[in-house]
Structures are given as C-alpha cells and as structure tokens.
Amino acid sequence: MSPTLGRSTIQNISTQEITANPFSINLYGETASEIDDLIDSVRVHGILVALVVVADPLGWTLISGHRRLECARALGMNDVPCEVRTIPDDVSRRRAILEYNRQRRKTFSQLMREADALEQILGQEALSRRNANLRQNLPDRRNSDNRQGRTDDQIARSIGLGGKDIYRQARAIWTMALTGDSRACSGVSQLDSGTKTVHAAYKDLRRRGQFGVGFRPTPYDVWAFRHDRAFGVPHPGSIPPAIVAHALHYYTEVGDLVVDPTAGGGTTLDVCQSMGRTCLAYDLNPVRPEILTHDIRQGFPAEASGASLIFCDPPYHTMLAEKYEPGGLAHADLQEWCAFLEGLGRDAMATLKSGGYIALLLANQTEKDVPAGQGYIDHVFLGYGALQAAGFMPERRISCPMDGSYLPQHVRRARVEGRMLGQVRDLIVMRKPLEISQSSGSPPANS
Ligand SMILES: C[S@@+](CC[C@H](N)C(=O)[O-])C[C@H]1O[C@@H](n2cnc3c(N)ncnc32)[C@H](O)[C@@H]1O
Incomplete structure (x- = not known):
C-alpha cells in the first residue's frame, strides 16, 4: 500500500454527492469538453475502473476520475463505483492527485502547473523538516548548495521532463509567460501543441536580450x-x-x-x-x-x-x-x-x-x-x-x-x-x- 494514498474500500456512491476537486481542475482544466472519446465506452461498458474519492464533512471529494464522473452524469447514471481512500491532509491529497494523473498524456501547461504544485508541496515539506530539525537542535541544511539542484531534478523526473537542465529552461519560459510576455506565451502554445521543443523555445527567449x-x-x-x-x-x-x-x-x-x-x-x-x-x-x-x-x-x-x-x-x-x-x-x-x-x-x-x-x-x-x-x-x-x-x-x-x-x-x-x-x-x-x-x-x- 502506498504510504501517501492510505487504505481503501470500494462502494457505489451517488454522482450528486461527489464534488470535483478544485486542485485537479486548476491543473488539468474543466473536463466537460474532454469526454467525447470516453462517453461511448461508458455508455456501452459502464464505469470499468472505480473513481477514487475521500470522505469530507459535506460528502465525497474526487481524487481521480473527473472525466468518468462527467460521463456518468451526462448519461444520467445515479451512482458510480468508487474506491474510498483515507487521505487525511491536504498536501497528501494533492500528491495523490498528481500520482493518479502521472500516466495521462499532458500538455506543457499542465506539466508546468503540476511542477508549480510540486514545488509548493516540496517547499512545505522542507519547511516542516527544518522546523523538526531545529526542535531537535540538528543543523539547518537550508543553504546546502545542491539542494535546489536536487529539487529541480526530482520535479523534472516526476513530471517526465528529463533532467534539471531542461526543467530549468521550461521554468524560465513558464515564468515569463505568467508575466504575460507575448513571446513566452507564444512559446507555451507551441509547446502545448507539440510543435516546438523546450530547448528551442528557451533559445527564442534568450535571443530576446540581443538588442x-x-x-x-x-x-x-x-x-x-x-x-x-x-x-x-x-x-x-x-x-x-x-x-x-x-x-x-x-x-x-x-x-x-x-x-x-x-x-x-x-x-x-x-x-x-x-x-x-x-x-x-x-x-x-x-x-x-x-x-x-x-x-x-x-x-x-x-x-x-x-x-x-x-x-x-x-x-x-x-x-x-x-x-x-x-x-x-x-x-x-x-x-x-x-x-x-x-x-x-x-x-x-x-x-x-x-x-x-x-x-x-x-x-x-x-x-x-x-x-x-x-x-x-x-x-x-x-x-x-x-x-x-x-x-x-x-x-x-x-x-x-x-x-x-x-x-x-x-x-x-x-x-x-x-x-x-x-x-x-x-x-x-x-x-x-x-x-x-x-x-x-x-x-x-x-x-
Ligand atoms: C507586411 S505585413 C507586416 C509584417 C510585420 N512587419 C511583421 O514583422 O510581422 C502587413 C500587415 O498589414 C496589414 N494590413 C493590410 N491592410 C491594412 C489596413 N488597411 N490597415 C491596417 N493594417 C493593414 C496586414 O493584415 C498585414 O498584417
């Protein structure tokens, strides 16, 4: 059993009681427009793989299966099979969402939103470790030279973007696109549509400094x-x-x-x-x-x-x-x-x-x-x-x-x-x- 994902049981749950997860929507976008390729299969075969949910005070929150849930609702299904997981805290839930989505084919923007989320999670984990070390009078390793390199490498491997060097180029493009820079935004669209490599888009941006x-x-x-x-x-x-x-x-x-x-x-x-x-x-x-x-x-x-x-x-x-x-x-x-x-x-x-x-x-x-x-x-x-x-x-x-x-x-x-x-x-x-x-x-x- 994965230490992050906790124990699970399978049960049928009403589609009305399940709420989509805002973290997942932020990362991967709304699912309503993306079910065309799945709905026919669900109509014929039903839901073959259980959705993954966690219990919340107001009902069930979805961890994995946003498109399956959308299909079930569109087809008027009252309930769907769900694997109920016990994932207590928010950070572990976000990690679980990233893990469940690991095998999906993703756009550059989705990968970079995952990277943003991972950076945040790793930052929170590092802070907790540091505080624990301080409580035990252990040395604070915050300034270790290669810590950032290891983090970048870990994120790069996690999102499947090669090593830390390519990840750093991707991050430079992404960061500039977030400021609204038009060339970077155009690079992101080309990366999303698969018509440009990260390295080529990065070289484009570097040349922008030449004047x-x-x-x-x-x-x-x-x-x-x-x-x-x-x-x-x-x-x-x-x-x-x-x-x-x-x-x-x-x-x-x-x-x-x-x-x-x-x-x-x-x-x-x-x-x-x-x-x-x-x-x-x-x-x-x-x-x-x-x-x-x-x-x-x-x-x-x-x-x-x-x-x-x-x-x-x-x-x-x-x-x-x-x-x-x-x-x-x-x-x-x-x-x-x-x-x-x-x-x-x-x-x-x-x-x-x-x-x-x-x-x-x-x-x-x-x-x-x-x-x-x-x-x-x-x-x-x-x-x-x-x-x-x-x-x-x-x-x-x-x-x-x-x-x-x-x-x-x-x-x-x-x-x-x-x-x-x-x-x-x-x-x-x-x-x-x-x-x-x-x-x-x-x-x-x-x-
Ligand atoms: C030769 S292109 C300019 C290319 C530009 N210097 C560049 O590097 O991308 C000329 C542009 O004039 C625009 N155009 C044509 N008639 C126009 C008009 N009456 N008013 C404004 N723009 C017009 C065309 O749509 C075209 O995009």
Whole structure:
C-alpha cells in the first residue's frame, strides 16, 4: 500500500454527492469538453475502473476520475463505483492527485502547473523538516548548495521532463509567460501543441536580450539582417527584427512612443519591448491580443498622437495578396495603394511630434504579381514622393536587402529566362520639420 494514498474500500456512491476537486481542475482544466472519446465506452461498458474519492464533512471529494464522473452524469447514471481512500491532509491529497494523473498524456501547461504544485508541496515539506530539525537542535541544511539542484531534478523526473537542465529552461519560459510576455506565451502554445521543443523555445527567449545592453548596431546604411523567430509571431510578412532595432536605435530614445499601423506578427512590438520603447500596434487583422484592430486608411487613433516614430511595413498591392485577408491593402489596386500612401503621409504628419520620424519599409515589385502591361513598380519611389508631398524632410534611405526569399527553382528559371530577381528593399526615413513656436520663434521643448 502506498504510504501517501492510505487504505481503501470500494462502494457505489451517488454522482450528486461527489464534488470535483478544485486542485485537479486548476491543473488539468474543466473536463466537460474532454469526454467525447470516453462517453461511448461508458455508455456501452459502464464505469470499468472505480473513481477514487475521500470522505469530507459535506460528502465525497474526487481524487481521480473527473472525466468518468462527467460521463456518468451526462448519461444520467445515479451512482458510480468508487474506491474510498483515507487521505487525511491536504498536501497528501494533492500528491495523490498528481500520482493518479502521472500516466495521462499532458500538455506543457499542465506539466508546468503540476511542477508549480510540486514545488509548493516540496517547499512545505522542507519547511516542516527544518522546523523538526531545529526542535531537535540538528543543523539547518537550508543553504546546502545542491539542494535546489536536487529539487529541480526530482520535479523534472516526476513530471517526465528529463533532467534539471531542461526543467530549468521550461521554468524560465513558464515564468515569463505568467508575466504575460507575448513571446513566452507564444512559446507555451507551441509547446502545448507539440510543435516546438523546450530547448528551442528557451533559445527564442534568450535571443530576446540581443538588442538590450551591449547591442552593437551596424554603423553602415546597408541593413542586411536575417529573420529571427524570437521576435513577432509567425506571419507571412514578418521582417528581420534587427531592422526595427536599428530604426529604434537611430531615431528614438528609451521611453519614446513608437507606432506600427500595419503590425502583422508584431515584430515591432517585441523589439520595442526589449529596447524599452512604448509601442502602439494596429492591424486590420490582428493576430495577437496586444495588436489592436484598426484600418490605417481611417487615419491614426487619437492615442497615437505625439509619437516619436511611426514604423510602417505595409503590404503592396497584389504582391503576395493570396496570403493576406481580403479587404486589406494587399488587395488594393495601384491607384488605391497610392491613395493609401498619400493618406499615410498626411495622417503621420498630423500624429507625429514635432521633429518625429516616419520609417517606411518598401520593396520594389518585380517579376511577382506585377499587373498586366507593367514591367516593374518602384514602391520606394512612390513612398518617397508621397511622404515628401505631405511635408516630410528626407532623413535617410537605408538598403535592407531581402534574405533568401527565392527558392532554387525560381533562380534557375530566372537564369533560363534571362530575368533579374528583385532583392531590393529600402527603409525610407523622413522627418517631420520642427514646429516653430509663434510666441518665441524657438523650437518647442520636445523637438
Ligand atoms: C507586411 S505585413 C507586416 C509584417 C510585420 N512587419 C511583421 O514583422 O510581422 C502587413 C500587415 O498589414 C496589414 N494590413 C493590410 N491592410 C491594412 C489596413 N488597411 N490597415 C491596417 N493594417 C493593414 C496586414 O493584415 C498585414 O498584417
């Protein structure tokens, strides 16, 4: 007999008298939505394995069998076979729930909630041992160097997550996700769905520090950077985060407000967060809760007023249109797209603080999706013209070549057909002129 689980007897108990265990619900979630695969078996065969309950003053509390109980209730069964255990204290009951669930296939979140519960239980047990030792004048081993290592190892083995090193990486991801960090939350969802390993998710998070203290920006105006999944969530139009990091470095200060009106997977949001800038991110079809729904053709929302930098990476008319939702700029024709640029210029001028910047990332459209009769569309030239017409001053045109966007077969075909493949993308940075104060004739304080 397990020392934790106590003696047991089997008896039938009314389904109405059994209460679900809040600790189990906290760990594994509500069961009502998860009984589809079990209910047919219970309908045909009845409950084959007894539920496990403990007696409480108000009835019976369930230790194991939440899904079986849900099926029994859904099928209108009055009572179910139960193994009645004597498990006196709360800590032992929680341990028992963890043990009974050990063989279940669990998501990363469930495993980490188990780990949280185990940490708490082990902490309470260590405290009791320490107090007992103190009462007997035995040495206090609280500061033993490898105690934490042993605890981590014990928890890792208990929840089946390898050894202490992987467990520590998992804990780092989990702890950051609990603070609401979007990249960590996205890592947890990928771990829950089994599409990422703990180590890969951890490496993503570590790379998030690369634009913080010690960041060495390139001093050149060619920004040939690679994509990095540590920033932004997967998105068809995602850009290398170092482009955003360099724009923030050269054109903003820590604490400044940055606005991204076509935020996509939120690369700008994540880079701003890691570089201490405040970011407002909008998109017509947001893919993350921190990105607000807004159509930039309606102008900027009022809260964006006074921004230091607008960073905009819009889709181009027809280019990659099939990857974007209908109704957005990717589906606009050239005339509508140029009208969007003109509106963006006017609205950015009204929204930016005096001396603020707009950075517009544009690629030229070459062989892909060029409308009939046209050989090439110079989006950068069009963007430059629209911003200048709105009153912006040129600041810099930075070359951001695209990394690896062609497959080998595209390159072979271009060679055979004697065509050039477009690799040109530019970040055009324009400055709103300083507003001269009418009373003093000198620039305002924030310029
Ligand atoms: C090229 S993607 C941006 C990618 C982003 N820089 C990233 O790294 O993930 C362009 C985004 O603009 C959005 N969009 C298209 N039309 C829009 C509109 N009228 N207003 C706001 N967003 C729009 C699309 O939904 C898409 O997510």
